[in-house]
């Protein structure tokens with residue numbers, strides 16, 4: 356088996372074969388930090404994070420480029436609205452994005468592969484110049500435009516043809532464009548706007564040309580995979596192809612085009628007008644980021660996903676069971692010799708996870724294999740536990756659910772907030788809890804009373820005290836070392 360991926364360009368599932376192995380070159384459209392990151396962004400970047408990790412597992416030397424659209428109409432508009440500098444706005448939202456990605460366990464970017472559009476203005480200007488020279492672009496009164504009619508393949512990626520697009524295009528009165536489908540490569544600056552000098556006039560690049568120029572500069576004319584959310588297929592990715600291919604004189608600019616599915620939020624399309632863009636950091640404050648990650652793994656990457664916050668609860672419960680199983684396995688495990696040994700010992704499990712991920716990154720199926728392995732491995736005898744723990748840790752890491760130190764700690768469920776009240780009511784004055792400084796103190800007082808009752812063979816009283824605690828959610832266990840208590844989970 357080898358990795359197969361759905362290629363939007365050919366509309367089929369194809370084997371992933373890089374142009375220059377062992378290098379696998381990937382370009383994924385990054386953030387436009389003009390507003391807070393939302394859960395839709397999380398879906399896209401979690402997809403490419405797992406892909407990156409899996410390609411590394413397959414032995415590829417992954418070159419992963421993810422840009423920052425640090426100059427854009429929206430960040431300029433936000434600056435005008437708030438009176439802040441556009442650079443401050445971009446820096447703030449981008450820092451928030453990076454922070455959320457870190458919480459979700461998304462691998463950090465190599466700084467050399469994290470291009471900012473404003474640092475590539477010379478390359479952008481050069482590309483626009485080449486397009487003008489070859490008749491693919493023209494300077495107009497308010498900027499430079501791409502001449503869509505000059506590129507016959509326009510619409511191929513998104514499976515639309517030019518005449519359909521023409522018919523569907525808004526009949527906008529735009530005296531500066533030759534055709535409504537033409538799009539801006541360079542926008543001349545209005546007073547007060549940030550600008551760079553160009554042969555056509557001071558201004559700033561359009562969004563689409565930025566990606567074409569940065570991808571070419573960092574990955575070369577042709578590369579292996581271009582990715583992004585499905586909402587970018589048209590027009591952004593279509594435009595990138597139209598800009599790049601006439602200049603590189605080759606087709607295709609990227610062999611694979613991979614897109615993460617659209618995300619609905621509580622059954623609604625996410626949009627500014629509906630106001631359902633909850634900042635991602637708020638969601639991450641309320642939930643365990645690994646539970647959110649697990650939920651996305653369970654859903655898979657390509658389908659439309661209806662994100663419901665309620666579903667995080669079930670994902671969290673699955674995560675807790677996984678952690679419990681992991682801890683029980685770790686408790687017994689002896690040090691394995693190597694990952695290779697672990698792979699050999701559990702070759703069937705290893706192959707099953709690989710087969711799932713090879714199958715167009717079927718993370719749902721891969722996760723199922725991992726969960727079921729974890730639940731059976733907890734019962735292994737010590738000698739098999741070491742390699743089992745090693746292989747489990749390995750695959751959890753590929754899925755981005757890295758086990759942390761916290762996974763090894765036993766979960767201590769919290770006492771209900773009304774616990775002491777409940778206990779007082781149950782005891783009905785039989786034991787005074789007035790001196791208890793905390794709920795744990797109160798439990799200890801009852802345990803001591805029960806011990807006394809037992810030593811005096813007052814069995815009914817001892818049972819009554821145990822039942823009172825049980826009624827309020829605390830169960831006792833009598834061991835050789837004494838009585839211990841746990842909170843019912």
Ligand SMILES: [Zn+2]
Pocket residue numbers: 383384385566591
């Ligand atoms: Zn892009």
